[in-house]
Amino acid sequence: MNTRYDTDVIHITDFRLPGGTTHSVAEEIRAQADAGFRTHLVHAPSNLVGKVAGWSENIRSVSRHPHVKVASDHSRLRAQVIIIRHPSVIEQTPALFSNITADKVVLVANNAAVDGSGNYHYDVARVDKKLQALFGVRPMWAPIGPVVADTIRQQGIDVNLVDEYWLNLLAMPEAALEREGFVSDRPVIGRHSRPQPAKWPAQAEEILAVYPDDESVQVEILGGSSAAAKVLGSTPASWNVIPFGGENPRDFLQRIDFWVYFHHHDLREAFGRAAMEALAAGAVVILPEYLRETYGDAALYASPETAMDVVRAYYDDRAAFLEQSRKGQAFVRKFDPSLHGKRLRDLGIVPTAEESGRAIRVPKIEMNRKRRILFVTSNGAGMGHLTRLLSVATRLPDDAEPVFASLSSAVDIVGRYGMPYEYIGSRDGLGMESRTWRRYSRERFRILLDEVAPDTLVFDGTWPYPSFREAFGERAQHAVWMRRPMWKEDTTTRPLSWASEFDAVIEPGELAESYDAGPTTDLRDAVKIAPITLLSENDLLSRSEARRRLGYNEDDKVVLITLGAGNINDIGSLQETVLGWFANYAPGWRVVMTKPPIAHGDSLHGVETLQVYPLAEYTRAFDFAVSAAGYNAFHEWTRGALPTVWIPNDATRTDDQVARARWAADQGLGLHVPDDQPQLLEMALAKMTDSANLIDMHERLAGISKTNGGAQAAALLMGETL
Structure with a gap:
């Protein structure tokens, strides 16, 4: 049985490095992409770059190639080969690359292991051992020349050195001319x-x-x-x-x-x-x-x-x-870029881009084929944009073909649903200046539209990027804006003026609609639908089944703590307050904290954590929740009849989480605690651990409307009327 590869080559290094290292990496990436090898770039941060810096311009330039993709932090990739540049990078990086595997690993040693005074620049044994632990494969050491090879041998470690040097590539300039003499009357x-x-x-x-x-x-x-x-x-x-x-x-x-x-x-x-x-x-x-x-x-x-x-x-x-x-x-x-394709083939690496195309390439528009819909999301603070569009995509009829593209590093979640997807790095994710990212993203969007050739494009986000609008505007692309309401009152209204560039605007509903005082309330440009959640009521596991899968006993008292929207702000002090209260006043409760798929960093040491998607499937496993009031969590817990202490995240740019939390509290559906008043949080926790209060709140929540706007949006995109 043939192995299925997500890509041909994965390049790993610190893409911020200046000068020759990333220049040489860029030449290799360009050469292999031109030769039909699919390539993914995986950034490995290291302390070789002592200041905050974006990716090298050489890498940013080649990343626009159609056969090159930037891997997100959560991408799950199987490659034919991983090529790593700079032993010091792999020695120092904290990255674990836990979702990346390959048949072969090549470590390109591009600098001397030992300098002229006998000082070690990297420990050959430690690097070799770390690579085997990370990827489960004995790496091939590929020095770029005899100087490096000699210094590797100087450390006296038995490593798998390749037979031929991994020569750097250098294309002769087209305008290079032979010299005819000297340039001056003196040397x-x-x-x-x-x-x-x-x-x-x-x-x-x-x-x-x-x-x-x-x-x-x-x-x-x-x-x-x-x-x-x-x-x-x-x-x-x-x-x-x-x-x-x-x-x-x-x-x-x-x-x-x-x-x-x-x-x-x-x-x-x-x-x-x-x-x-x-x-x-x-x-x-x-x-x-x-x-x-x-x-x-x-x-x-x-x-x-x-x-x-x-x-x-x-x-x-x-x-x-x-x-x-x-x-x-x-x-x-002798260093012509064609050398690189040959050495990859000599390693047994076969180019597949021309055979299978990119993950999202599909045939051009034809008669009597499925309606193709391209779903595009912004980066966002959490998972709201992706989850809303997933809800719509999973409810499309069989004669529709969904494709995803996102600036969110969690976009690989889409793959679990059998849908093709593309990750387009955000400005912050790639460390680019605004002007540079605008050029980069416009080109990526153009390539995307040409390859997917969608009948309809759907964008979910509060800021339709200029580069994105320019790309679909050039192609007169039929486009729909999925624009969530509940904007803060003082939010800039500039993006709202761009609605005219879309053919339609769909507004997902808000249970707390009556508390919405933001700028979208004055507009009449949108088709309003019910609130969107990924799962409907019948998709939720029963209490006993959810607890069985999570390993909880039937009589456990379990509280879910889910305060983070992803990476938007520091919630550590809130978590500590919650943990401290339960330890002192309700030690019999089982406290479970979530780590969203988009989040970076480690979980709290010694704290029970949960990282599943979609988390809403397990709603009934918990007795109550302490949660931020983002769109997803608010509608999932409220519709799932889960009593909740709402701690709105007021650091969001547009989302009015405070309004949602106030509405829920005023309706008796939950409790509202500002994130800067820990004394109120302790009072709310005391109230929620009273079983009588939980039963009363649960009964009120059971009466909330369960109509899912995901199905309504899917119908609209297929040309149906509501």
């Missing part, structure tokens, strides 16, 4: 690197020997000279220094004859992408002797003291200079 030498101390010689004499401060040569520096100036006392007046990013490296390299690179004696360059770019541009490259095994006759080698002798010798011999320039360009051609 022009240059270097391109970040202004880090390790990138420069440690001694002033060495720096000036390699990059003289005189008129015999012209010195060009791209990347700044602050590290050199600190050693020298100042930057030589004859140097022409350009800050890092101040000029396109390709343009810079065309202005120099010799690319001369010497560095701190502790540093061991693993590959040197800047050197490769210089070779591609036709510059003659001069390097320390230890790199001869990496570059062979493509470069020239010297010591700091003899580097200028080599420069002058080749400047005096034009024919030798041109021959060396051509050797360097020929060497770079």
